[in-house]
Amino acid sequence: MTISNLGFTLLILTMNLCLYSLIGSLIGVRISSKTLLKSAKNANYCTFITLAFSVSCLVYAFVAGDFSIKYVFNHSSLSMDPIYTWVALYAGNEGSLLYIALIISISSFITLFFMPSELNEAEPYIISILSGFLLFFVTVMIFLANPFDTFQNIPKDGRGINPLLAHPGMFSHPPLLMAGLATIIIPFSLVVGMVFTGKFRNDGLDYIRTTSLIIWSILGIGLLLGSWWAYTILGWGGYWVWDPIENVGLMPWLIMTAFIHSIIVQRRRGMFRVWNVILIFLAFVLAQFGMFINRGGPVVSVHSFAASTLGYIFLGFMLFSAIFCLLVFILYSHKIKSDNNVQSFLSRESAFLINNFFLVAITFVTLWGLIFPLISELFAGETVTVGAPYYNSVNGPVILALLFVMGIGPNLSWRNTSKENLISNLVAPLALLSISFILLISFSSKPIISSLSISVIVLVISTIIxxxxxxxxxxxxxxxxxFISFIKLIANNRKKYGGYIVHISILLVAMGVIxxxxxxxKVDKVLSVGEEVKVGRYIVELIEIDENEYNDRREKIATFLVKNNKNEEIKIMNGNNTFYPSFNMASIRAAIHSNPIEDLYIIPSDFLSNTDMKLIISINPLVWWMWLGGPIFIIGTLISLWPYRTKKG
Amino acid sequence: MSKKKLDILKIFILLNSFLIIFVSCISNNIDNNNREYGLYSQIMCPVCDGQTIAESQASISNDMKKMVNTQILEGKTDKEILNYFKERYGQEIISNPSYSGFNITVWIAPILIILGSLLLLIYYLRKNMNKAEL
Incomplete structure (x- = not known):
């Protein structure tokens, strides 16, 4: 039996397990047969094993260079850097579907394994949703996008991985982002399960919060790593350009952000139940929308790796999800009415509500920009492009308002805030905001919005401190x-203070953005070897241009000597321009010297001759903080998730 | 002054000094951002997927960058330069929809919808707040 046969057989096995688990759990709950339910659950567990083996088959085929498999042929070659054969699995449509299927089965396994007993009643529904979701992906692979499809005549060498993917970021950004988007099914299935049993109350809510937080942080880190990747490479236009595929990853994250906030209110005050259901439904449908746009959607994007002819399948699945959500909502929403209402505008509840409002607004603006070219084509018959300037100018102020609420919210009390409290809590932060605003306006010639943004960041940080x-x-x-009291403070209320640490990480990202x-x-310059140019505080000298030939690529490396104002050497660094003849594609990597104040960022944009080259040199202030935001984000989420020792009895 | 107030004052001063250092760091940078980049990033590369000519390395993008530079030297305004490309490649070559005709809805619709729903939200909250007081 060849490896491709084995992998495909395992897929068919997975499909049967999913079918059994889906139907078994639904029948089991109808005839209330505990054995059948148990067996359906076990079938779901087994998908993890079959898929793990199936994925291993494909990874093995890649690493061993088995070009009889079409997918391996299309995404690897003998001459490519062998390290990437380990991750070429998710470099294209079919393999990434397989990867997503594996992630769904692992996360289902973990979710079902740690399921608290409060959710026992809802469990069969949860299992059937998880199995049904997995069934969709496995079926698509088996009938339409088989990663194990083979050739009759075995080619000697493959086409190689897409050059744009040969970057260290390949090990982290795609797997995390895909995992984050695919696993939104977990909180979704938990909520639907609870809504079905008519018990979307406090039991099990902690479990939903935990799973959502984990998924939300995976997605967040995936997005940030994508930003970092795009930042180091020319061609992506910088850390974030509102490319359609970036947007479809961002939108579910924004809605999940709203969800993990508003679920706190449900936990605390028994409010926003219906709203929370809407949010998680929205996040799920948007994640399916992302699948559709990514795999054959109607809009152009720089991310074209997973493009396929299967767009209509994913569109269909998205519509199906949307109708499913709508039906569940219509049939069950009367069972989940809230216990309380917002009592005052000056309350923590209303701050959360406004936070949710702005997050949904940003999502809406993003979605609108994404689909506007289609609308324009349909109604005005004109093809237009909606690029970064639209998003920046419309989303910018909304994001700023959101940050402002982030600074004010924590100062408000639940239910209602007394005047005295309000004044004593807000005087210092607002004073700082005004001082920094006045300082900035007088010292900087930049647009007022930049000064305002920095002042709002000062407000939020000072509130937290x-x-x-x-x-x-x-x-x-x-x-x-x-110092010890500070640690104690955080340790005693991890959820709250972990959350504040996450807020700080968001501010760090915002600082980089500002x-x-x-x-x-930014300056554009033609330099010859030996010449130097002064940019900001730095003097950049081009000391060498090197050329290396590989089997699959030609690499031109420029070496720069960076000196400070006093002509003291700071660093020697490289930027490279790699051309891949078989793809007719160049990948240009910037030379970056990073410190907390600013990045010196040099793009070797064009090699004119052996001694001359064109450079784009920029000074990017505060970007260092954006990347620092990543680890802090993880630390904050971990603190927030860290379980308390359970006091049972 | 009580000890608590004094401590808060210390923090306040500390934050302020951070702030001043921060402001002086970034306001040091002199702005010599050039006009070319502003224009490059408003023109899409006609043969790439979703890239502007600022990022694209396609030969046509490099030619278009040169054209932008020449026209700047000729003393044309930004608007004239963008129009030049618009006439040749159509509206979709510009990274932003124009502020006229049907395209204006891309800007106005979200603003109207956000403001409208904010008003609705406030109205809804008010209505329910009165109920809660009963």
Whole structure:
């Protein structure tokens, strides 16, 4: 039996397991047969095993260079860097579907394994939704996009991986992003299961929160890593250009962000139940929308790796999901009415609501820009492009408003905030906001919006620091030193303070965005070897141009010597321009010198001769902080998720 | 002044000094952003998927960049240069829909919808708040 046969057989086995698990759990709940339910659950567990083996088959085929498999032929070659054969699995449509299927089965396994007993009643529905979702992907692979499809005549060598994917980011960004989008099914299935049993109450809500937070952070880190990847390469236009595929990854994340906030309100006050159901439905449908756009949607994007002719299948599945959600909502929403109403505008509840509102607004603006070319074509018969300037100018102010709420919200109390509290909490942060705004306006010649954004960041940071110091101060009264009290404060209320740490990471990202959007310097220069150019605080000298030939690519490397104002050497760095003849594609990697104040960013855009080249040099302030945001985001999420020792009995 | 207030004051001063350092760091940068880039990033590359000519390395993009540079030297305004490309390649060559005709809806619709729904939300909250007080 060849490896391709084995892999495909395992897929067919998976499909049967999914079918059995789907039908078994539905019948099991109808005839209330515990054995059948148990067996359906076990069938779902087994998909993890069959898919793990199936994926191993494909990875093995890649690493071993088995070009009898079409997918391996199309996405690898003997001459490519062998390290990428390990991840070429998800470099194209078929293989990434297989990867997604594996992720769904792993996450289903973990979810079902740790399921708390409060959710027992809902479990059969959850299993059937998870199995049904997996069934869709496996069926698509078996009938329409078989990753194990083979050739009659075995070619000697493959076409190689798409040059744009040969980057260290390939190991982290695509798998995390795909995993994050695919696993939105987990909180979705939990919520639907609970809604079906008419018990979308506090039982099990913690479990939904935990799974959502994990998925949300995976998706968030995936997005940030994508930003970093795009930043290091010319051709993506920088860390974020509102490319359609970037947008379809961002939108579910935004809605999930709203969800993990508003679920706190449901937990705390029994409110927003219906709203939370809407949010998770929206996140799920948007994730399916992303699948559709990514795999054969009607809009052009720089991400064309997974493009296929299967667009209509994913469109169909998205419509099916949307109708399913709508039906569930119509039939069951009366069972999930909230216990309370918002009592005052000056309450934590209303701050959460406004936060949700802005997040949904950003999502809407993004979606509107994404589909507008289609609308314009349909109604005005004109093809238009909606590029970054639209998103920046419409989303920018909404994001700023969202950050502002992030600064005000934590100062408000649940239910209602008394005037005295309001004043004592807000005076210092608002004073800081005004001071920084005045300072910035007078010192900087930049647009007012940039000064305003920085001032809002100051507001949010000061709110958090004041809250931290107040809390730690209470603990120091018992004689504990400041530092220990601070740790204690965070350890005692991990959910809340972990959340604040995540807020700080978002602010760091915002700082990078502000730095690059408003304070960037960019120059275009032709340099010969030995010449130097002064940019900002730096002097850049081109010291060498090298050329390397490989089997699959020609690499031109420019070496720069970077000096500071006083002519002291800081660093020697490389930028390269790699041309892949078989793809007729060049990949240009920037030379980056990064420090907390600014990045010196050099793109070797064109090699004119052996001694001359064209450079684009920019100074990108504060970008370093954006990447620091990543680890802090993870730390904050982990603190927030860290379980308390359970006190049972 | 109580100790608590004093501590808060210290933090306040600390934050402020951070702020001043921060502001002085970034306001140091002199703006010599050039006009070319502004224009490059408003013109799409006709043969690429979703790239502007600023990012694209396709030969046609490089030619178009040269054309932009020549026209700048000729003393044309940004608008004239963009129009030049629009006439040759159609509206879709410009990375932004124009502010006229049907295309204006791309800008106006989201703003109207966001403001409208914000008003609705406030109205809805008010209505329910009165109920809660009963």
């Amino acid at each position: 004041i809250e931290w110091s107040k809390g730690s101060y209470r603990i120091t009264k018992a004689g504990t030193p400041w 730095g690059i959007n408003f304070y960037q310097i």
